[in-house]
Amino acid sequence: MTMTAAENDMFTRVGPGTPAGEMLRRYWHPIGFTKELKDRPVRKRLLGEDLVLFQDELGRLGLLGLRCPHRGTSLELGYLEDGGLRCCYHGWLFDVTGACLEQPCEPPEHNFKDKVRHLAYEVEELAGVIFAYMGPRPAPLLPRYDILVREDGIRSAWGRLMSANYFQMVENTVDQHHFRWLHRKPSSALWRNIDLESHVTDFGIRDHYSREIDGVKCTTTSYFIMPTMNKTGYHVDHDHPGSIVASHVGYEALRWRVPADDTHTIHVTVLFAPYVDGKAAELRPDGQDKGIVESPYGVYSWDESTNHLGRNDQDRAAQESQGEICDRTIEHLGFSDEGVILLRKIYREAMEDVRRGRDPRGVVRDPEQNEMIEITPSEEVTRVD
Ligand code: FES
Ligand SMILES: [Fe+2]
Incomplete structure (x- = not known):
């Protein structure tokens, strides 16, 4: 069902007193x-x-x-x-x-x-x-996600400011079909999707995605965590989901899309690579000392070798091109938008919880639960002869 302009506002406006703004202020x-x-x-x-x-x-x-x-x-x-x-x-x-x-x-x-x-x-x-x-007191606990707490590896982090409403960036995290198109390389064969499933969990959505190319099956499980975060694991070498090579060292990523305002979003990434036999995967260089770096609207890296957007800007370009605030009154959601539909469902529930004075999904108040919150994404490669 198409969204009305009022509903689109409900998901996208973040100021004090707005439904999404009030819900986001509980985290x-x-x-x-x-x-x-x-x-x-x-x-x-x-x-x-x-x-x-x-x-x-x-x-x-x-x-x-x-x-x-x-x-x-x-x-x-x-x-x-x-x-x-x-x-x-x-x-x-x-x-x-x-x-x-x-x-x-x-x-x-x-x-x-x-x-x-x-x-x-x-x-x-x-x-x-x-x-x-920024919400009412008492504040819940700051969630101690595993890769923010673990000491058995190396970390790297950075932040960017992007020119798009946060919600279209959050929708990207549960949109598994975009991998196949936005992140393809012209030289790579397209793979066959085997199954893509999304399930609601206590804290968000679990996405399961398996695909096959040239007799190799790659299965990915990743998590969306309310309200703007996702956790992904990289245990397979691929700069494109169709080029799959098993790797012996891996790393995990937490990514947040935090509304600066209605039309700008702070994107923060934390990577963690555990030591395996004394070695850790090489991570992108740390950029914390630079703070939140502005990524100019409409200026994207270009990869001459593929004659396509550079990998680091593909998602941002697609999301910014949806408009400052994506107009969802013109969209046509299909079967393949299952993840986006589920995301909107749990956002509606979270906004309703807040309206009724309850904590929304994923808020943590139990210190025992918060010693270390383990959420383990995976990537596995198997032969399917
Ligand atoms: S002390 Fe006067 S404006 Fe701040
Ligand atoms: Fe992407």
Whole structure:
């Protein structure tokens, strides 16, 4: 059934008070890296709100409203000193909780500082990634996904800002048919899909995908995790799903698509390669110190050898070309869109849960469950003679 414009808004608008915005505010979201802070406050935009991220002299992380509540100057220009972030304009000083510690130009007997409280959100760091929670208190636990916690391997992470609504990027994670077309190489033979199945789990969707080419079968299991993350495993060498070579070392990836606002999305990737016989797979170089790097709209890498989009920009190009906010009133979903249909179903349920005052799917509050959350994607290659 075709979506109405109002329904499309319901999935895609992320500001305070919107159904998706309220639902997304029940989860932790990655917004940057400790390595990018470098003793300076950094401007951030998350769920349509302008914020400033910083680490005070005591190492505490803070996320405050960008504009000083005195007269609106950007706290990105402020000084990190005296136990907080001091506005550059008239010196008001705020700590990580949003308390106003000093107002140097005000008569102390007025106690005006005690009447001012600035917008402050909770932030926590895990594996060098900084996560923010912007919903009602008490905050749920920051999920300790295995590859953020494991110590038996190497990690690499980076972040990009893209010019498209987050939801069309989230839909990509459960859209298994796109592999065969978007990521093909003109020189590669197309493979035969054997089965593609999507099932709802406690935390999201499990995707199972098996394909066959030249007598070799490759079976992939990956996971979508509410509300914007997926976990995939790479245990087979292939720069294209039709060229399959078994590999003895592998790695796993967590990827988030966090709405900066309605038309921009922060894409964060964390890779983890475990040591196998003292060796780990080679990972893409770490880019945490660069922060969230803007990928200019419409500028994509090009692979001369294939005369097609470069592999790293294929998904972004397809998603940005759907429009800033994909118009779902014109779409025609078919049988092969099973994953997208399931995703929308669990998003509707999550928005309804929040409307009724319940935690949506995948929110973690049990410390025992959160020691380490293991979600294991797989890739297997077998001969099918
Ligand atoms: S505007 Fe920030 S202290 Fe005046
Ligand atoms: Fe893709």
